[in-house]
Amino acid sequence: MKTSLTGRCACAAIQYEADSDIEFAFQCHCRKCQRLTGGGHASAFALPVSEVKFTGKITEYEQDNEAGVTTHSGFCSTCGSPVTSRSERFPERIYIHAATLDDPALFHPSFSVFAPESQPWDNENPDLKKV
Template sequence: MVYHGRCQCGAVRAEIRGEPAAVRECWCRQCQQLAAGGPTRNAMFRTEDVELSGELSTFAYVAASGNTLLQSYCGVCGTPVMAQSSARPQFRTIRLGFLDVLGSVRPTMAIWTEEAPYWALIDPDLEQHTRQPPPPPATS
């Protein structure tokens, strides 16, 4: 499968050749700040499967997991593009809203649910982790 993505203004684009290793929604506090109070929804693709064009702006911080996260977004329009974790350099975590065909992937797991606000609606059919989940299986 080939996935394509682009930011709102079109300055950053992606072509992704491969299936996601995991698709998650994250309720950590930093993701809530990024997603206007809700979770971020993300697909983890192998680094070598992701080809980006355009200039990204970045912001790095140490997350509650203890890992350094690098958030990338379009420096022109601000669209969130992806994250990279120091614990999993083999993956790029692409924001689902960045993908052109949103319906083609959907979360199967909710993570950091202990940080979700009391009013959060978390799909009970999703596998749930109160904090950091185990890494996705290695893909070939």
């Protein structure tokens, strides 16, 4: 069964809707996500990009990660909320920040990445698989 996912940035200038199940959900502890979110990690989930309809203007900035892959971080230029992330390595997929969900309870992270970059003040769920 497909779930209907809806969400928005803090000021609601950007909204989205997807008729798709979440492909996978995770926590990312890389330094880029720490700076981007202002917290200890990013909580995000993946969807097929073809399944998501956005309204409003997403502003993106490009950055190469440590592996040399270009990523595009999408945010709202009015309220500054991080909303999306895209990697040129997986163009068919879009990552969406979990707290943008209208129903954040739909987010169930199953693994964590860049765990070695975790901050000691960020309490990580020890049950999450580290990949």
